[in-house]
Amino acid sequence: MKNITAFKSLLSKPAAVVIVTHFKPDADALGSSLGLAAFLKKSGHSVSVITPSDYPDFLAWMPGNETVVALAKDNPEPEAKATALIAKAEIIFCLDFSNLSRINSLGDKIRNATATKVLIDHHLEPERFAMYEQWDPASASTAGLIFELIEALGEKDKLDATIATCLYAGLMTDTGSFKHNNTRHREFQIASELVRCGANPHTIAQQIYDTNSLERLRLTGFVLSKKLVVLPEYHTAYMTLSQEELKEFGAQTGDTEGLVNYGLSIKGVKMSVLMYDRKEEIKLSFRSLGTFSVNELARKYFEGGGHRNASGGQSKLSLDETLKKLLAVLPEYKQQLNQD
Ligand code: 5GP
Ligand code: MN
Numbered sequence: 001m002k003n004i005t006a007f008k009s010l011l012s013k014p015a016a017v018v019i020v021t022h023f024k025p026d027a028d029a030l031g032s033s034l035g036l037a038a039f040l041k042k043s044g045h046s047v048s049v050i051t052p053s054d055y056p057d058f059l060a061w062m063p064g065n066e067t068v069v070a071l072a073k074d075n076p077e078p079e080a081k082a083t084a085l086i087a088k089a090e091i092i093f094c095l096d097f098s099n100l101s102r103i104n105s106l107g108d109k110i111r112n113a114t115a116t117k118v119l120i121d122h123h124l125e126p127e128r129f130a131m132y133e134q135w136d137p138a139s140a141s142t143a144g145l146i147f148e149l150i151e152a153l154g155e156k157d158k159l160d161a162t163i164a165t166c167l168y169a170g171l172m173t174d175t176g177s178f179k180h181n182n183t184r185h186r187e188f189q190i191a192s193e194l195v196r197c198g199a200n201p202h203t204i205a206q207q208i209y210d211t212n213s214l215e216r217l218r219l220t221g222f223v224l225s226k227k228l229v230v231l232p233e234y235h236t237a238y239m240t241l242s243q244e245e246l247k248e249f250g251a252q253t254g255d256t257e258g259l260v261n262y263g264l265s266i267k268g269v270k271m272s273v274l275m276y277d278r279k280e281e282i283k284l285s286f287r288s289l290g291t292f293s294v295n296e297l298a299r300k301y302f303e304g305g306g307h308r309n310a311s312g313g314q315s316k317l318s319l320d321e322t323l324k325k326l327l328a329v330l331p332e333y334k335q336q337l338n339q340d
Contacts, residue, residue, distance in 0.1 A: 015045050098119055140174050143170025
Protein backbone atom coordinates (compact mmCIF):
# COMPACT_ATOMS: atom_id res chain seq x y z
CA MET A 1 0.00 0.00 0.00
CA LYS A 2 1.41 3.38 -1.06
CA ASN A 3 0.09 5.63 1.72
CA ILE A 4 0.60 3.17 4.57
CA THR A 5 1.33 5.89 7.15
CA ALA A 6 -2.00 7.61 6.51
CA PHE A 7 -3.71 4.20 6.52
CA LYS A 8 -2.11 3.40 9.84
CA SER A 9 -3.44 6.58 11.34
CA LEU A 10 -6.91 5.84 9.89
CA LEU A 11 -6.86 2.62 11.92
CA SER A 12 -5.39 4.23 15.02
CA LYS A 13 -8.74 4.87 16.70
CA PRO A 14 -11.68 2.47 16.97
CA ALA A 15 -14.02 2.83 14.00
CA ALA A 16 -17.22 1.34 12.59
CA VAL A 17 -15.90 -0.98 9.89
CA VAL A 18 -17.70 -2.90 7.16
CA ILE A 19 -15.99 -5.62 5.14
CA VAL A 20 -17.66 -6.65 1.88
CA THR A 21 -16.67 -9.40 -0.48
CA HIS A 22 -18.00 -10.70 -3.79
CA PHE A 23 -21.21 -12.48 -4.80
CA LYS A 24 -21.11 -16.25 -4.07
CA PRO A 25 -17.94 -15.89 -2.01
CA ASP A 26 -15.28 -18.57 -2.24
CA ALA A 27 -12.83 -19.53 0.50
CA ASP A 28 -10.48 -16.66 -0.36
CA ALA A 29 -13.30 -14.11 -0.30
CA LEU A 30 -14.73 -15.36 3.00
CA GLY A 31 -11.42 -16.32 4.61
CA SER A 32 -9.76 -12.97 3.88
CA SER A 33 -12.87 -11.14 5.14
CA LEU A 34 -13.16 -13.11 8.38
CA GLY A 35 -9.39 -13.02 8.93
CA LEU A 36 -9.30 -9.24 8.52
CA ALA A 37 -12.41 -8.90 10.73
CA ALA A 38 -10.79 -10.89 13.53
CA PHE A 39 -7.61 -8.80 13.23
CA LEU A 40 -9.45 -5.45 13.32
CA LYS A 41 -11.62 -6.54 16.24
CA LYS A 42 -8.43 -7.09 18.22
CA SER A 43 -7.66 -3.38 17.83
CA GLY A 44 -11.07 -2.40 19.18
CA HIS A 45 -12.88 -1.72 15.91
CA SER A 46 -16.51 -2.64 15.53
CA VAL A 47 -16.53 -4.88 12.44
CA SER A 48 -19.26 -6.40 10.27
CA VAL A 49 -18.74 -8.75 7.34
CA ILE A 50 -21.32 -8.58 4.55
CA THR A 51 -21.64 -11.07 1.67
CA PRO A 52 -23.90 -10.20 -1.30
CA SER A 53 -25.23 -13.79 -1.36
CA ASP A 54 -25.14 -17.10 0.46
CA TYR A 55 -22.10 -19.38 0.28
CA PRO A 56 -21.39 -23.12 0.44
CA ASP A 57 -21.64 -25.17 3.64
CA PHE A 58 -17.99 -26.19 3.22
CA LEU A 59 -17.07 -22.62 4.18
CA ALA A 60 -19.52 -22.19 7.03
CA TRP A 61 -17.12 -23.62 9.63
CA MET A 62 -14.78 -20.63 9.53
CA PRO A 63 -14.29 -18.74 12.78
CA GLY A 64 -16.66 -15.74 12.79
CA ASN A 65 -19.05 -17.31 10.27
CA GLU A 66 -21.99 -16.85 12.66
CA THR A 67 -21.58 -13.05 12.52
CA VAL A 68 -21.71 -12.72 8.70
CA VAL A 69 -24.60 -10.71 7.23
CA ALA A 70 -25.36 -12.76 4.10
CA LEU A 71 -27.92 -11.33 1.68
CA ALA A 72 -30.64 -13.79 0.73
CA LYS A 73 -33.04 -13.90 -2.22
CA ASP A 74 -36.10 -14.76 -0.14
CA ASN A 75 -35.45 -12.58 2.91
CA PRO A 76 -35.13 -8.76 2.80
CA GLU A 77 -33.87 -8.56 6.40
CA PRO A 78 -30.11 -9.04 5.82
CA GLU A 79 -30.11 -6.50 2.99
CA ALA A 80 -31.80 -3.92 5.25
CA LYS A 81 -29.20 -4.65 7.91
CA ALA A 82 -26.36 -4.39 5.39
CA THR A 83 -27.70 -1.07 4.06
CA ALA A 84 -27.79 0.39 7.58
CA LEU A 85 -24.26 -0.88 8.35
CA ILE A 86 -22.89 0.63 5.12
CA ALA A 87 -24.59 3.97 5.82
CA LYS A 88 -23.04 4.32 9.26
CA ALA A 89 -19.65 2.79 8.44
CA GLU A 90 -16.54 4.94 8.77
CA ILE A 91 -14.33 2.53 6.84
CA ILE A 92 -15.43 0.05 4.16
CA PHE A 93 -13.07 -2.69 3.02
CA CYS A 94 -13.77 -4.36 -0.34
CA LEU A 95 -12.05 -7.73 -0.50
CA ASP A 96 -11.31 -10.18 -3.32
CA PHE A 97 -13.15 -8.19 -6.00
CA SER A 98 -12.47 -4.84 -7.58
CA ASN A 99 -15.49 -4.02 -9.70
CA LEU A 100 -18.48 -2.75 -7.78
CA SER A 101 -20.76 -4.37 -10.37
CA ARG A 102 -19.77 -7.74 -8.87
CA ILE A 103 -21.70 -7.08 -5.68
CA ASN A 104 -25.02 -6.27 -7.33
CA SER A 105 -27.26 -3.85 -5.40
CA LEU A 106 -24.58 -3.25 -2.75
CA GLY A 107 -22.28 -1.73 -5.38
CA ASP A 108 -24.05 1.62 -5.67
CA LYS A 109 -24.59 1.81 -1.90
CA ILE A 110 -20.86 1.48 -1.38
CA ARG A 111 -19.99 3.85 -4.19
CA ASN A 112 -22.25 6.51 -2.60
CA ALA A 113 -21.26 5.82 1.01
CA THR A 114 -19.34 8.50 2.88
CA ALA A 115 -16.98 5.98 4.50
CA THR A 116 -13.30 5.80 3.57
CA LYS A 117 -12.95 2.92 1.10
CA VAL A 118 -10.13 0.39 1.09
CA LEU A 119 -9.62 -2.10 -1.73
CA ILE A 120 -7.67 -5.31 -1.12
CA ASP A 121 -7.60 -7.54 -4.18
CA HIS A 122 -5.61 -9.51 -6.73
CA HIS A 123 -7.89 -9.51 -9.80
CA LEU A 124 -6.91 -7.90 -13.09
CA GLU A 125 -8.14 -4.49 -14.23
CA PRO A 126 -9.56 -3.04 -11.00
CA GLU A 127 -12.05 -0.22 -10.81
CA ARG A 128 -10.41 2.66 -8.98
CA PHE A 129 -12.96 3.70 -6.37
CA ALA A 130 -10.97 3.34 -3.14
CA MET A 131 -8.77 5.83 -1.31
CA TYR A 132 -6.45 3.05 -0.11
CA GLU A 133 -5.46 0.06 -2.22
CA GLN A 134 -3.58 -3.11 -1.48
CA TRP A 135 -3.79 -4.44 -5.03
CA ASP A 136 -1.37 -6.98 -6.42
CA PRO A 137 -2.34 -9.26 -9.33
CA ALA A 138 0.85 -11.28 -8.74
CA SER A 139 -0.42 -12.37 -5.35
CA ALA A 140 -2.16 -15.75 -5.48
CA SER A 141 -4.77 -14.76 -2.91
CA THR A 142 -6.43 -11.85 -1.20
CA ALA A 143 -5.79 -13.69 2.06
CA GLY A 144 -2.06 -13.39 1.36
CA LEU A 145 -2.52 -9.65 0.79
CA ILE A 146 -4.23 -9.34 4.19
CA PHE A 147 -1.21 -11.04 5.73
CA GLU A 148 1.11 -8.62 3.93
CA LEU A 149 -0.97 -5.64 5.05
CA ILE A 150 -0.79 -6.79 8.67
CA GLU A 151 2.95 -7.17 8.18
CA ALA A 152 3.23 -3.67 6.65
CA LEU A 153 1.31 -2.27 9.63
CA GLY A 154 3.96 -3.85 11.88
CA GLU A 155 1.26 -5.85 13.68
CA LYS A 156 2.23 -9.46 13.00
CA ASP A 157 2.20 -10.05 16.74
CA LYS A 158 -1.62 -9.83 16.55
CA LEU A 159 -1.83 -12.93 14.31
CA ASP A 160 -3.48 -15.79 16.17
CA ALA A 161 -4.96 -19.18 15.29
CA THR A 162 -8.34 -17.66 14.34
CA ILE A 163 -6.88 -15.13 11.91
CA ALA A 164 -4.32 -17.61 10.57
CA THR A 165 -6.97 -20.30 9.97
CA CYS A 166 -9.18 -17.96 7.93
CA LEU A 167 -6.25 -16.65 5.88
CA TYR A 168 -4.76 -20.11 5.29
CA ALA A 169 -8.11 -21.31 3.90
CA GLY A 170 -8.03 -18.54 1.27
CA LEU A 171 -4.39 -19.11 0.41
CA MET A 172 -4.82 -22.87 0.10
CA THR A 173 -7.86 -22.74 -2.19
CA ASP A 174 -6.77 -19.88 -4.48
CA THR A 175 -3.49 -21.71 -5.17
CA GLY A 176 -5.38 -24.97 -5.80
CA SER A 177 -3.58 -26.42 -2.77
CA PHE A 178 -0.28 -24.81 -3.79
CA LYS A 179 -0.21 -26.19 -7.31
CA HIS A 180 -1.59 -23.49 -9.63
CA ASN A 181 0.94 -21.36 -11.52
CA ASN A 182 0.24 -18.44 -9.16
CA THR A 183 2.09 -20.29 -6.38
CA ARG A 184 5.36 -18.47 -5.70
CA HIS A 185 7.94 -18.82 -2.98
CA ARG A 186 6.04 -16.01 -1.24
CA GLU A 187 2.88 -18.13 -0.93
CA PHE A 188 4.85 -20.81 0.91
CA GLN A 189 6.45 -18.19 3.16
CA ILE A 190 3.03 -16.82 4.08
CA ALA A 191 1.63 -20.35 4.54
CA SER A 192 4.56 -21.18 6.81
CA GLU A 193 3.92 -18.12 8.99
CA LEU A 194 0.20 -18.89 9.17
CA VAL A 195 0.91 -22.46 10.26
CA ARG A 196 3.32 -21.15 12.87
CA CYS A 197 0.51 -18.95 14.17
CA GLY A 198 -1.86 -21.90 14.56
CA ALA A 199 -3.43 -22.71 11.17
CA ASN A 200 -3.77 -26.49 10.83
CA PRO A 201 -3.29 -27.51 7.15
CA HIS A 202 -4.88 -30.91 7.61
CA THR A 203 -8.10 -29.86 9.33
CA ILE A 204 -8.57 -26.84 7.07
CA ALA A 205 -8.16 -29.00 3.94
CA GLN A 206 -10.50 -31.61 5.41
CA GLN A 207 -13.22 -29.10 6.22
CA ILE A 208 -13.10 -27.63 2.73
CA TYR A 209 -12.40 -30.64 0.51
CA ASP A 210 -13.61 -33.69 2.44
CA THR A 211 -17.10 -32.72 3.49
CA ASN A 212 -18.88 -33.63 0.25
CA SER A 213 -22.46 -34.76 0.20
CA LEU A 214 -23.15 -37.96 -1.69
CA GLU A 215 -25.32 -35.86 -4.06
CA ARG A 216 -22.38 -33.63 -4.91
CA LEU A 217 -20.20 -36.61 -5.77
CA ARG A 218 -23.00 -38.11 -7.87
CA LEU A 219 -23.32 -34.77 -9.70
CA THR A 220 -19.57 -34.83 -10.36
CA GLY A 221 -19.85 -38.39 -11.67
CA PHE A 222 -22.73 -37.38 -13.96
CA VAL A 223 -20.84 -34.38 -15.34
CA LEU A 224 -17.70 -36.42 -16.01
CA SER A 225 -19.48 -39.32 -17.65
CA LYS A 226 -22.24 -37.51 -19.53
CA LYS A 227 -21.55 -33.80 -19.83
CA LEU A 228 -17.86 -33.27 -20.45
CA VAL A 229 -17.14 -32.51 -24.10
CA VAL A 230 -13.67 -32.13 -25.61
CA LEU A 231 -13.03 -30.16 -28.80
CA PRO A 232 -9.54 -31.32 -29.85
CA GLU A 233 -9.22 -28.71 -32.61
CA TYR A 234 -9.51 -25.97 -29.98
CA HIS A 235 -7.77 -27.80 -27.11
CA THR A 236 -10.93 -26.94 -25.21
CA ALA A 237 -13.20 -28.87 -22.86
CA TYR A 238 -16.64 -27.71 -21.81
CA MET A 239 -19.54 -28.79 -19.61
CA THR A 240 -23.08 -27.49 -19.33
CA LEU A 241 -25.60 -28.02 -16.54
CA SER A 242 -29.27 -27.12 -16.85
CA GLN A 243 -31.65 -26.24 -14.02
CA GLU A 244 -33.29 -29.67 -14.41
CA GLU A 245 -29.97 -31.48 -14.12
CA LEU A 246 -28.95 -29.44 -11.07
CA LYS A 247 -32.34 -30.16 -9.49
CA GLU A 248 -32.12 -33.86 -10.25
CA PHE A 249 -28.93 -34.06 -8.18
CA GLY A 250 -30.24 -31.78 -5.44
CA ALA A 251 -27.37 -29.35 -6.13
CA GLN A 252 -26.62 -26.84 -3.39
CA THR A 253 -24.60 -23.62 -3.51
CA GLY A 254 -20.97 -24.60 -4.10
CA ASP A 255 -21.64 -28.06 -5.53
CA THR A 256 -20.40 -26.99 -8.98
CA GLU A 257 -17.18 -25.49 -7.59
CA GLY A 258 -14.10 -27.27 -8.89
CA LEU A 259 -15.90 -29.09 -11.74
CA VAL A 260 -14.25 -26.87 -14.33
CA ASN A 261 -10.80 -28.07 -13.23
CA TYR A 262 -11.53 -31.62 -14.40
CA GLY A 263 -11.66 -30.36 -17.99
CA LEU A 264 -8.23 -28.82 -17.62
CA SER A 265 -6.80 -32.05 -16.25
CA ILE A 266 -7.24 -33.75 -19.65
CA LYS A 267 -3.97 -34.07 -21.51
CA GLY A 268 -3.73 -31.50 -24.29
CA VAL A 269 -6.61 -29.33 -23.03
CA LYS A 270 -5.69 -25.64 -22.64
CA MET A 271 -9.05 -24.16 -21.77
CA SER A 272 -11.94 -25.55 -19.80
CA VAL A 273 -15.37 -23.94 -19.49
CA LEU A 274 -18.27 -24.76 -17.20
CA MET A 275 -21.65 -23.21 -17.93
CA TYR A 276 -24.61 -23.67 -15.63
CA ASP A 277 -28.04 -22.22 -15.21
CA ARG A 278 -28.27 -20.08 -12.07
CA LYS A 279 -31.90 -19.15 -12.94
CA GLU A 280 -31.27 -15.38 -13.05
CA GLU A 281 -28.48 -15.94 -15.56
CA ILE A 282 -26.04 -18.46 -16.92
CA LYS A 283 -22.84 -18.55 -14.88
CA LEU A 284 -19.60 -19.34 -16.68
CA SER A 285 -16.30 -20.49 -15.19
CA PHE A 286 -13.15 -20.45 -17.29
CA ARG A 287 -9.77 -22.02 -16.60
CA SER A 288 -6.72 -22.09 -18.85
CA LEU A 289 -3.11 -23.16 -18.93
CA GLY A 290 -0.08 -21.08 -19.90
CA THR A 291 -0.34 -17.78 -21.71
CA PHE A 292 -3.91 -18.21 -22.97
CA SER A 293 -5.94 -15.51 -21.22
CA VAL A 294 -9.45 -16.53 -20.21
CA ASN A 295 -9.66 -13.12 -18.54
CA GLU A 296 -9.65 -11.53 -21.98
CA LEU A 297 -12.28 -13.90 -23.37
CA ALA A 298 -14.56 -13.59 -20.32
CA ARG A 299 -14.25 -9.80 -20.36
CA LYS A 300 -14.86 -9.44 -24.08
CA TYR A 301 -17.82 -11.80 -24.47
CA PHE A 302 -19.27 -12.74 -21.08
CA GLU A 303 -19.34 -9.60 -18.88
CA GLY A 304 -16.70 -11.12 -16.68
CA GLY A 305 -13.03 -11.26 -15.87
CA GLY A 306 -10.74 -12.42 -13.11
CA HIS A 307 -7.20 -13.72 -13.60
CA ARG A 308 -5.36 -14.78 -16.75
CA ASN A 309 -5.87 -18.49 -16.03
CA ALA A 310 -9.05 -18.40 -13.91
CA SER A 311 -12.00 -16.18 -14.73
CA GLY A 312 -15.75 -16.07 -14.46
CA GLY A 313 -18.56 -14.50 -16.40
CA GLN A 314 -22.29 -14.49 -17.04
CA SER A 315 -24.78 -14.57 -19.85
CA LYS A 316 -28.43 -13.55 -20.05
CA LEU A 317 -29.01 -15.91 -22.98
CA SER A 318 -30.39 -19.41 -22.50
CA LEU A 319 -27.95 -22.21 -21.69
CA ASP A 320 -28.11 -23.47 -25.31
CA GLU A 321 -27.60 -19.99 -26.72
CA THR A 322 -24.69 -19.38 -24.33
CA LEU A 323 -23.01 -22.56 -25.53
CA LYS A 324 -23.61 -21.50 -29.14
CA LYS A 325 -22.03 -18.14 -28.39
CA LEU A 326 -18.97 -19.77 -26.87
CA LEU A 327 -18.62 -22.13 -29.85
CA ALA A 328 -18.98 -19.16 -32.21
CA VAL A 329 -16.14 -17.20 -30.57
CA LEU A 330 -13.71 -20.14 -30.40
CA PRO A 331 -12.42 -19.71 -33.99
CA GLU A 332 -11.14 -16.25 -33.02
CA TYR A 333 -8.89 -17.94 -30.44
CA LYS A 334 -8.02 -21.05 -32.46
CA GLN A 335 -4.50 -19.95 -33.26
CA GLN A 336 -3.72 -18.99 -29.66
CA LEU A 337 -5.21 -22.24 -28.37
CA ASN A 338 -3.04 -24.21 -30.78
CA GLN A 339 0.20 -22.54 -29.72
CA ASP A 340 2.50 -24.45 -27.40
P1 5GP B 1 -15.02 -18.86 -10.65
O1 5GP B 1 -15.00 -19.45 -12.00
O2 5GP B 1 -14.40 -19.78 -9.64
O3 5GP B 1 -16.33 -18.32 -10.24
O4 5GP B 1 -14.08 -17.58 -10.73
C1 5GP B 1 -12.74 -17.64 -11.15
C2 5GP B 1 -12.06 -16.34 -10.81
O5 5GP B 1 -12.64 -15.27 -11.56
C3 5GP B 1 -12.19 -15.93 -9.34
O6 5GP B 1 -11.01 -15.27 -8.95
C4 5GP B 1 -13.36 -14.99 -9.34
O7 5GP B 1 -13.28 -14.09 -8.29
C5 5GP B 1 -13.24 -14.32 -10.70
N1 5GP B 1 -14.56 -13.99 -11.26
C6 5GP B 1 -15.65 -14.78 -11.33
N2 5GP B 1 -16.67 -14.15 -11.95
C7 5GP B 1 -16.23 -12.92 -12.27
C8 5GP B 1 -16.81 -11.79 -12.91
O8 5GP B 1 -17.96 -11.81 -13.31
N3 5GP B 1 -16.03 -10.68 -13.05
C9 5GP B 1 -14.74 -10.64 -12.63
N4 5GP B 1 -14.04 -9.50 -12.81
N5 5GP B 1 -14.16 -11.68 -12.01
C10 5GP B 1 -14.87 -12.81 -11.84
MN1 MN C 1 -9.12 -14.60 -4.58
